[in-house]
Amino acid sequence: MKKITRMCLAGFLFLNLHFSENLMSQEIIPTYSDYLTDNLYLLHPSMAGAATINKIRLTARQQWFDVDNAPGLQTLSIHGRATEKVGVGGIVFNDHNGNFSKRGVYGSFAYHLNFAVRDTYLNLLSFGISGGLIQHHLDQTGFSGYDPLLGEDDLTDYYGNVDLGMSYYYNNFFTHLTIKNILEGQRELFISDAGAGNQRTIFFSTGYVIEPGHSPWSLEPSLLVQYRDFSGEKALDLNFKAYYRGLEEGGIFGGLSYRRGFEGADFVNERGNNTREALQYVTPFAGVQFKNFLLAYTYSEQFNEVVLSNGGFHQITLGYNFGSNRERHNCGCHNINHLWH
Numbered sequence: 001m002k003k004i005t006r007m008c009l010a011g012f013l014f015l016n017l018h019f020s021e022n023l024m025s026q027e028i029i030p031t032y033s034d035y036l037t038d039n040l041y042l043l044h045p046s047m048a049g050a051a052t053i054n055k056i057r058l059t060a061r062q063q064w065f066d067v068d069n070a071p072g073l074q075t076l077s078i079h080g081r082a083t084e085k086v087g088v089g090g091i092v093f094n095d096h097n098g099n100f101s102k103r104g105v106y107g108s109f110a111y112h113l114n115f116a117v118r119d120t121y122l123n124l125l126s127f128g129i130s131g132g133l134i135q136h137h138l139d140q141t142g143f144s145g146y147d148p149l150l151g152e153d154d155l156t157d158y159y160g161n162v163d164l165g166m167s168y169y170y171n172n173f174f175t176h177l178t179i180k181n182i183l184e185g186q187r188e189l190f191i192s193d194a195g196a197g198n199q200r201t202i203f204f205s206t207g208y209v210i211e212p213g214h215s216p217w218s219l220e221p222s223l224l225v226q227y228r229d230f231s232g233e234k235a236l237d238l239n240f241k242a243y244y245r246g247l248e249e250g251g252i253f254g255g256l257s258y259r260r261g262f263e264g265a266d267f268v269n270e271r272g273n274n275t276r277e278a279l280q281y282v283t284p285f286a287g288v289q290f291k292n293f294l295l296a297y298t299y300s301e302q303f304n305e306v307v308l309s310n311g312g313f314h315q316i317t318l319g320y321n322f323g324s325n326r327e328r329h330n331c332g333c334h335n336i337n338h339l340w341h
Contacts, residue, residue, distance in 0.1 A: 028163075028180045028181055028199070028201060029042065029073070029075060029091070029093050029095065029104075030073055030095060031043065031203070031226065032061060032073070032283075032298075032300070032313070032315065033237075033257050033259075033283045033285060033298050033300065033315075034059050034061075034075075034298065034315060034317060035205075035224070036239060036241060036255065036257060036283075036285055036298070037285055037287050037294075037296035037298060037317045038055075038057070038253075038287065038289075038294060038296070038317075038319060038334075038335065039057045039059065039077070039317060039319075040176070040335055041055070041057075041077055041079045041089055041091075041108075042057070042059075042075060042077055042091065043176075043178065043203060044128065044165045044167055044176045044178045044203070044205075045089075045108045045109075045110060045128030045129055045130040045163050045164070045165045045178065046110050046126040046127055046128030046165040046166050046167040046176065046178070047079070047110070047126070047128065047167055047176075047335070048079040048080075048087040048088060048089035048108040048109070048110040048128055049079055049080050049081040049082065049086070049087015049088060049089065049110055049112065050087060050110065050112060050124065050126050050167065050169075050335075050336060051335065051336050051337070052326040052327070052328055052329070052336060052337055052338065053080075053292075053321040053322065053323060053326075053338060054078075054079065054080025054081065054321065054322050054323040055077075055078070055079060055080065055319060055320075055321055056076075056077070056078045056319060056320045056321075056322070057075075057076075057077045057078075057294075057317060057318070057319045058074075058075070058076050058317070058318045058319070059073070059074065059075045059076075059315060059316065059317045059318075060072075060073075060074050060315065060316050061073040061074075061313065061314070061315035061316075062313075062314055062315075063313045063314075070097075071095075071096065071097040072095075072096055072097075073093065073094070073095045073096075074093065074094045075091060075092070075093040075094075076091070076092045076093075077089065077090065077091045077092075078090055079108065080322075080323055081112075081323075081326070085111055085112050085113065086109070086110070086111060086112075087108075087109075087110035087111075087112060087126075087128075088107075088108060088109060088110070089107070089108040089110070089130075090105070090106065090107050090108065091104075091105065091106040091108075091130075091132075092104070092105050092106075093105075099138060100136075100137070100138050101136075101137045102134060102135065102136050102137070103134070103135045103137070104132050104133060104134035104135065105132060105133055106130045106131065106132035106163075107130065107131055107132075108128055108129065108130040109128065109129055109130075110126055110127065110128035110129075111126065111127050111128075112124060112125075112126045113125045113126070119327055119329075120327055120328070120329055120330045121171065121329060121330055121331070122169050122170065122171050122329040122330075122331050122333055122336065123169070123170050123171075124167075124168070124169040124170075124336070125166070125167075125168050126166065126167040126168070126169075127165075127166050128163075128164070128165045128166070128167075129162065129163070129164055129165075130162065130163040130165075131160065131161075131162050131163075132160060132161055132162075132163070133158065133159075133160050134158070134159055134160070134161065135156060135157070135158050136155075136156065136157040136158075136159075137155070137156050137157075138155040138156075160183070161180075161181045161182070161183050161199075162181075162182045162183055163178060163179065163180045163181070163182070164178070164179050164182060165177060165178030165179065165203075166178075169333055169336060171331040171332075171333065172208055172209040172210070172211065172331050172332045172333060173206075173207075173208050174206065174207055174208075174333065174335070175204075175205065175206040175207075176203070176204070176205045176206070177202075177203070177204050178202070178203045179200060179201070179202050179203075180199075180200070180201045180202075180203070181199040181200050181201060182200060184199075184200075199230070200228075200229040200230070201226065201227065201228050201229065202226070202227045202229065203224065203225070203226055204224070204225045204227075205222060205223065205224040205225070205237075206222065206223060207220055207221060207222025207223070207239070208220070208221065208222075209331075209332035209333065209334065210332075211332045216244055216245045216246035217242065217243065217244055217245075217246075218242070218243045218245070218332045218334070219240070219241070219242050219243075220239075220240070220241040220242070220243070220255075220334070221239065221240050221241075222239045222240075222241070223236065223237060223238055223239065224236070224237035224239070225237075233261070233262070233263055234261070234262040234263075235259060235260065235261045235262065235279070236259070236260050236262075237257055237258070237259050238257070238258045238260075239255060239256070239257045239258075240255050240256050240257075241253060241254070241255035242254055242255055243332075243334055247290075249290060249291050250288065250289050250290035250291060251288075251289050252286070252287065252288045252289075253286070253287050253288075253289075253296075253334075254284070254285060254286035254287070255284070255285055255286075256282065256283070256284050256285075257282070257283040257284075257285065258280070258281075258282050258283075259279070259280065259281055259282075259283070260278065260279070260280045261278045261279030261280065262278060263278060263279075279302075280302070280303050281300050281301055281302040281303055281313075282300070282301055282303060283298055283299065283300040283301075283313075284298070284299055285297065285298040285299075287317070289319075289338075292320055292321040292322060293319065293320055293321075294317070294318070294319030294320070294321070295316075295317070295318060295319075296316070296317040296319075297314075297315070297316055297317075298313075298314075298315045298317075299312055299313065299314055299315075300312055300313035300315075301313075321338070
């Protein structure tokens with residue numbers, strides 16, 4: 001009985017880990033920790049063109065190398081300033097998990113208002129909107145047997161959605177609020193109860209960059225809260241990040257992120273005790289920027305009593321910065337400034 005219970009819990013945690021990271025949303029790009037590796041635009045449309053440089057970011061994430069058909073994600077984003085106050089951007093992504101995959105493309109428009117008296121200081125309020133076209137695909141050709149309810153052909157569904165967001169930077173302080181998947185709609189590939197077409201998810205994040213004296217080091221504590229409207233699911237990220245700008249033509253950064261979900265499962269462990277498990281994992285990350293190039297790596301390890309695999313989650317981020325023609329701000333706002341100057 002305990003073995004069956006542990007198998008059921010492992011299945012629950014597999015679903016909870018893969019889907020709770022993006023709060024069970026069927027259409028948004030899964031929310032992992034890539035926003036901590038200089039890729040905030042992937043999460044917040046208001047960051048399109050907010051920086052003093054234009055950015056290209058390519059990410060590749062693979063989960064559980066020891067599990068067949070494990071989840072994987074690839075994203076490509078580009079954004080920059082089109083005019084003094086207007087930013088634009090675009091995202092292409094491919095998210096796959098076994099026989100199911102989703103692909104999509106997003107375009108973004110952002111408007112930036114800097115209320116600072118001098119251009120070198122930062123008091124920036126930004127608004128952003130993204131519109132996307134997404135494809136769901138279920139490959140049933142490899143299924144054994146035949147189920148008339150499923151059929152035997154590939155199934156594909158297309159739909160669109162909209163994200164809205166705003167960001168505010170005041171020197172070293174920052175905060176973001178983004179609402180994803182504002183539009184409701186039933187998905188042909190999924191049989192769900194009334195109201196399940198509501199995939200709206202709210203993200204709120206805030207943080208502060210600490211600069212101790214004239215040291216080349218700076219520290220950035222931050223947090224991210226996720227809330228899924230339909231199911232009420234919630235998750236919290238606690239982050240700590242450090243920057244070093246002492247290199248001649250570059251800089252390095254690194255840190256640690258802890259994610260905790262607020263939903264879980266009750267079960268009896270091997271010691272015969274009743275216990276409850278919620279999603280939790282730790283992600284160390286590190287990166288280096290040399291001139292206009294960026295390379296970053298993240299590794300996530302799940303901390304639960306029952307897990308589907310002993311393998312972790314690996315992600316690589318490659319970046320290129322271009323079009324640097326705006327003056328650096330006099331603050332430690334590293335998501336806005338160059339890491340080095």
